Amino acid sequence: MIYSILAVFLAGILTENFVLAKFLGICPFLGVSQKLDKALGMSIAVLFVMVASTAATHPIYTYFLVPMHLEYLQTIVFILVIAALVQFIEIFMKKTMKPLHKALGIYLPLITTNCAVLGITVLVIDKGNTFVEALASAAGSGAGFLAAMVIFAGVRERLESSDIPKFLQGLPITLIAASIVSLSFLGFQGILDGIKGVA
Amino acid sequence: MAEKKKLSSVLINGVLKENPVLVLILGTCPTLAISTSVVNALGMGVAATVVLACSNTVISALRKLIPDKVRIPAFITIIAGFVTMVQMLLKAFLPAIDEALGIYLPLIVVNCIILGRAEMFASKNRVLASALDGIGMGAGFTVALLLIALVRESLGTGTLMGAVNIPVLQEGGSIDPMIIFVLAPGGFFVYGLFIALAQKLGKEKVDTSAGACGACPAAAVCSKASEKEGKKA
Numbered sequence: 001m002i003y004s005i006l007a008v009f010l011a012g013i014l015t016e017n018f019v020l021a022k023f024l025g026i027c028p029f030l031g032v033s034q035k036l037d038k039a040l041g042m043s044i045a046v047l048f049v050m051v052a053s054t055a056a057t058h059p060i061y062t063y064f065l066v067p068m069h070l071e072y073l074q075t076i077v078f079i080l081v082i083a084a085l086v087q088f089i090e091i092f093m094k095k096t097m098k099p100l101h102k103a104l105g106i107y108l109p110l111i112t113t114n115c116a117v118l119g120i121t122v123l124v125i126d127k128g129n130t131f132v133e134a135l136a137s138a139a140g141s142g143a144g145f146l147a148a149m150v151i152f153a154g155v156r157e158r159l160e161s162s163d164i165p166k167f168l169q170g171l172p173i174t175l176i177a178a179s180i181v182s183l184s185f186l187g188f189q190g191i192l193d194g195i196k197g198v199a
Numbered sequence: 200m201a202e203k204k205k206l207s208s209v210l211i212n213g214v215l216k217e218n219p220v221l222v223l224i225l226g227t228c229p230t231l232a233i234s235t236s237v238v239n240a241l242g243m244g245v246a247a248t249v250v251l252a253c254s255n256t257v258i259s260a261l262r263k264l265i266p267d268k269v270r271i272p273a274f275i276t277i278i279a280g281f282v283t284m285v286q287m288l289l290k291a292f293l294p295a296i297d298e299a300l301g302i303y304l305p306l307i308v309v310n311c312i313i314l315g316r317a318e319m320f321a322s323k324n325r326v327l328a329s330a331l332d333g334i335g336m337g338a339g340f341t342v343a344l345l346l347i348a349l350v351r352e353s354l355g356t357g358t359l360m361g362a363v364n365i366p367v368l369q370e371g372g373s374i375d376p377m378i379i380f381v382l383a384p385g386g387f388f389v390y391g392l393f394i395a396l397a398q399k400l401g402k403e404k405v406d407t408s409a410g411a412c413g414a415c416p417a418a419a420v421c422s423k424a425s426e427k428e429g430k431k432a
Contacts, residue, residue, distance in 0.1 A: 020383055021383050022232070023227075023228050023229075023231040023232040023383065023386065024228055024232075024306075025228070026227040026228045026231060027227060027228070027311060030224075030227065072283060072286075072287060073283070074305070075279050075282055075283050075286065075305040075308055076276065076279040076280060076283055078305075079275055079276075079279050079308050079309070080272075080275075080276065080279075083272055083275065112271075112275075113275075113309045113311070113314060114309065115228050115306045115309045115310075118305070118306060118308065118309050119302060119306055122302050122305050122306070123302055126301070126302060167395050167398065167399050168391075168395050170398070171224060171391070171394050172391040172392065172394045172395035172398070173391070174391070175387045175388070175390050175391030175394065176387065176388055176391040176392075178387040178391075179384040179385070179386075179387035179388040179391065180384070182383045182384040182387055183379075183384040185383075186382065186383070186384065
């Protein structure tokens with residue numbers, strides 16, 4: 001049990017990294033990774049919303065949509081729940097947790113349309129995870145997003161001061177750098193079989 | 200006559216001058232994820248085009264009825280409705296494509312291209328122009344996806360459309376298949392080179408300083424966010 005949760009969590013960070021292997025959340029990955037502090041704020045907010053929306057949508061799907069045979073409404077229900085949840089979290093944070101809101105609040109409205117969030121809620125349903133596994137998967141994927149963002153912010157700060165051929169300047173070199181970072185994450189392939197072997 | 204000319208330019212605009220994938224840099228997630236094979240790219244492109252055209256039409260028709268404050272949730276709901284329809288149609292008639300697109304099919308809902316066009320075009324223009332804009336943008340998305348998929352599939356697996364083998368790129372040919380091209384790093388790499396090419400060929404300099412956020416529907420919120428931050432600092 002513990003091993004399977006650990007495996008799901010680690011898979012989210014290393015082998016099935018949302019950004020570098022599954023291509024989810026590429027927009028913030030390219031858009032907000034210029035500065036380390038912004039990248040950190042954005043990814044903590046994403047991690048938080050991913051876990052919260054999985055915690056909300058998983059029971060809704062299992063105890064409401066499935067018994068009523070409304071599975072086909074999954075997409076609409078999930079996106080609306082996520083949108084409402086993000087709004088709610090923002091209002092709640094503003095009232096009760098001022099410092100946290102100051103740090104993360106500006107990123108929250110952006111997250112509704114982040115495909116990583118809708119992605120994780122649909123993915124755990126597709127994989128048939130239990131509630132606990134789903135939460136672990138969400139936390140792992142969020143942590144993976146954070147890791148990718150932070151690593152890539154460092155790479156981009158280096159890129160700024162490099163001499164780049166003119167036709168590659170801007171986005172092309174950013175994507176090629178992302179390709180190399182993603183290549184290094186391929187090296188983690190197989191690490192999970194090791195963990196499963198222990199279990 | 201003038202009106203007609205304008206409509207055709209709206210249609211072509213999406214494919215060339217404002218290609219959503221290669222020039223506006225929108226919808227990067229499905230572009231990178233689905234472009235591993237030409238067949239999947241075609242399926243994704245057509246699915247997104249149908250959703251784009253339908254949602255643009257409906258949103259444009261309702262543009263005067265939707266209150267400004269709740270327009271984004273309203274747009275998302277309309278888009279999600281059409282995505283669900285496409286999902287059900289694919290499940291019923293093309294289950295293989297549905298299987299291949301997997302999670303990226305429901306994720307059309309949060310595809311920046313669709314919400315972006317709703318916000319930037321359909322909510323300000325007439326129904327016919329909006330429908331054509333949807334079709335044009337969808338075609339641009341499909342063409343870009345096909346180009347990227349063509350390179351990745353032929354270099355990565357040595358096949359074309361999953362059926363025709365290219366002898367030169369097969370094992371034992373002059374170039375062995377490079378599996379890396381169908382994996383994640385190859386996606387980033389080929390996409391980066393295509394954007395470089397589009398920048399080189401495009402007459403106007405594309406402003407990529409804002410990264411992928413430039414034309415994103417959330418850009419309005421985003422710039423507000425940075426404004427807020429500016430005030431705080």
